[in-house]
Amino acid sequence: xxxxxxxxxxxxxxxxxxxxxxxxxxxxxxxxxxxxxxxxxxxxxxxxxxxxxxxxxxxxxxxxxxxxxxxxxxxxxxxxxxxxxxxxxxxxxxxxxxxxxxxxxxxxxxxxxxxxxxxxxxxxxxxxxxxxxxxxxxxxxxxxxxxxxxxxxxxxxxxxxxxxxxxxxxxxxxxxxxxxxxxxxxxxxxxxxxxxxxxxxxxxxxxxxxxxxxxxxxxxxxxxxxxxxxxxxxxxxxxxxxxxxxxxxxxxxx
Amino acid sequence: xxxxxxxxxxxxxxxxxxxxxxxxxxxxxxxxxxxxxxxxxxxxxxxxxxxxxxxxxxxxxxxxxxxxxxxxxxxxxxxxxxxxxxxxxxxxxxxxxxxxxxxxxxxxxxxxxxxxxxxxxxxxxxxxxxxxxxxxxxxxxxxxxxxxxxxxxxxxxxxxxxxxxxxxxxxxxxxxxxxxxxxxxxxxxxxxxxxxxxxxxxxxxxxxxxxxxxxxxxxxxxxxxxxxxxxxxxxxxxxxxxxxxxxxxxxxxxxxxxx
Numbered sequence: 001x002x003x004x005x006x007x008x009x010x011x012x013x014x015x016x017x018x019x020x021x022x023x024x025x026x027x028x029x030x031x032x033x034x035x036x037x038x039x040x041x042x043x044x045x046x047x048x049x050x051x052x053x054x055x056x057x058x059x060x061x062x063x064x065x066x067x068x069x070x071x072x073x074x075x076x077x078x079x080x081x082x083x084x085x086x087x088x089x090x091x092x093x094x095x096x097x098x099x100x101x102x103x104x105x106x107x108x109x110x111x112x113x114x115x116x117x118x119x120x121x122x123x124x125x126x127x128x129x130x131x132x133x134x135x136x137x138x139x140x141x142x143x144x145x146x147x148x149x150x151x152x153x154x155x156x157x158x159x160x161x162x163x164x165x166x167x168x169x170x171x172x173x174x175x176x177x178x179x180x181x182x183x184x185x186x187x188x189x190x191x192x193x194x195x196x197x198x199x200x201x202x203x204x205x206x207x208x209x210x211x212x213x214x215x216x217x218x219x220x221x222x223x224x225x226x227x228x229x230x231x232x233x234x235x236x237x238x239x240x241x242x243x244x245x246x247x248x249x250x251x252x253x254x
Numbered sequence: 255x256x257x258x259x260x261x262x263x264x265x266x267x268x269x270x271x272x273x274x275x276x277x278x279x280x281x282x283x284x285x286x287x288x289x290x291x292x293x294x295x296x297x298x299x300x301x302x303x304x305x306x307x308x309x310x311x312x313x314x315x316x317x318x319x320x321x322x323x324x325x326x327x328x329x330x331x332x333x334x335x336x337x338x339x340x341x342x343x344x345x346x347x348x349x350x351x352x353x354x355x356x357x358x359x360x361x362x363x364x365x366x367x368x369x370x371x372x373x374x375x376x377x378x379x380x381x382x383x384x385x386x387x388x389x390x391x392x393x394x395x396x397x398x399x400x401x402x403x404x405x406x407x408x409x410x411x412x413x414x415x416x417x418x419x420x421x422x423x424x425x426x427x428x429x430x431x432x433x434x435x436x437x438x439x440x441x442x443x444x445x446x447x448x449x450x451x452x453x454x455x456x457x458x459x460x461x462x463x464x465x466x467x468x469x470x471x472x473x474x475x476x477x478x479x480x481x482x483x484x485x486x487x488x489x490x491x492x493x494x495x496x497x498x499x500x501x502x503x504x505x506x507x508x509x510x511x512x513x
Binding site for chain 2: 063082087092097099102114116
């Protein structure tokens with residue numbers, strides 16, 4: 001998507017995720033702790049942190065799947081639950097395995113699309129785009145994790161949304177798929193979309209993302225550009241290791 | 255709501271388990287035919303004196319548990335399969351108001367089970383009637399209009415089970431737990447209640463789902479293993495309660511709880 005001079009101003013201004021003092025407790029466990037940051041359009045924002053740091057919880061809170069204990073997450077200035085056709089504003093891939101294994105890829109996407117008035121044409125287009133057109137009528141139970149990731153990405157893109165969130169989309173992909181995701185993420189961002197991408201693959205993140213948000217134990221540890229981090233440390237991986245020391249923890253031991 | 259309804263309709267149509275369950279539910283008619291043929295054969299083989307004393311239960315009433323349990327399980331599966339895979343998060347994220355998801359499932363499952371119930375009950379009645387004819391003191395030659403209220407009520411118990419299953423599935427988020435309760439309500443709890451001292455055995459027995467159809471229509475039989483204390487409107491209200499109380503609680507909770 002190329003914007004020419006003279007085109008009406010793009011919707012870009014509104015493609016933004018804002019977290020304001022977002023906090024989520026499960027009993028005595030604090031999963032997300034007073035987290036505030038903004039995810040802006042035009043570049044891929046990498047979302048990093050050890051396992052259990054609260055990345056997935058943050059994404060669920062943003063989609064109003066879980067209710068925050070305090071604070072709020074806003075998408076395009078509004079609560080997610082205030083959106084009437086959310087697929088057209090926000091697309092998310094949280095868990096590639098969240099599919100009914102007996103349903104074929106085409107029907108799966110159409111089931112999701114129909115809730116937001118999205119039909120057959122867009123589903124066919126997306127299956128083509130993510131490279132699943134050849135297996136569209138195959139049941140997803142037989143898909144590899146990589147194929148399910150592609151299906152999940154297609155689902156996130158169905159409504160052509162300006163805001164996108166992907167939780168570990170690179171898991172299970174072959175080298176070809178990894179490069180495909182990298183190019184896709186960068187081109188989605190270049191189109192003026194807001195892209196939040198979590199991953200544990202540092203080298204991959206260094207190639208894909210321009211800005212990095214690092215969390216640990218639910219708190220914000222660092223928010224910087226990849227180039228800022230790599231000037232102070234030998235690599236993004238070294239930066240990550242140095243910054244998250246002491247934040248690695250599993251479960252709720254606090 | 256229409257968009258969510260069309261999504262849920264496609265969801266139920268696009269998995270094979272639905273068709274398997276529908277076939278099992280409709281197999282009632284075949285089972286009824288087999289029993290009727292066997293009963294007719296036995297009847298014809300005995301002396302006229304024995305024939306005069308022979309009785310047969312209403313097959314559509316005896317076999318109603320087949321479509322009841324099948325459609326109850328369909329109701330359970332349409333929601334618990336989403337919790338099992340995590341697909342429920344996607345479903346709820348796409349419809350942030352959430353309750354339409356459950357209502358659309360209830361509409362789709364309710365309509366399908368009404369159809370299956372009607373085909374099973376009326377199909378069994380017609381098949382058994384045409385096989386048995388005048389046998390068993392004309393059990394199947396009573397005027398159709400007289401049988402109609404009970405046939406309709408039996409039909410309505412099938413969507414009752416489907417909605418009960420859906421509500422329990424949404425509350426418990428577990429197919430195994432919800433199935434245990436639905437099957438328990440038909441087979442286990444009535445046996446326990448049967449062994450409770452009177453008058454509680456009859457009082458509680460009257461509240462069992464299987465006791466309701468004849469209390470609703472007033473066609474009471476003395477051989478009922480349940481109770482028959484409820485007047486028709488109360489029995490009808492109890493059946494509506496089975497169908498909708500768990501579902502209404504689930505609809506209220508699905509808006510409050512973390513998905």
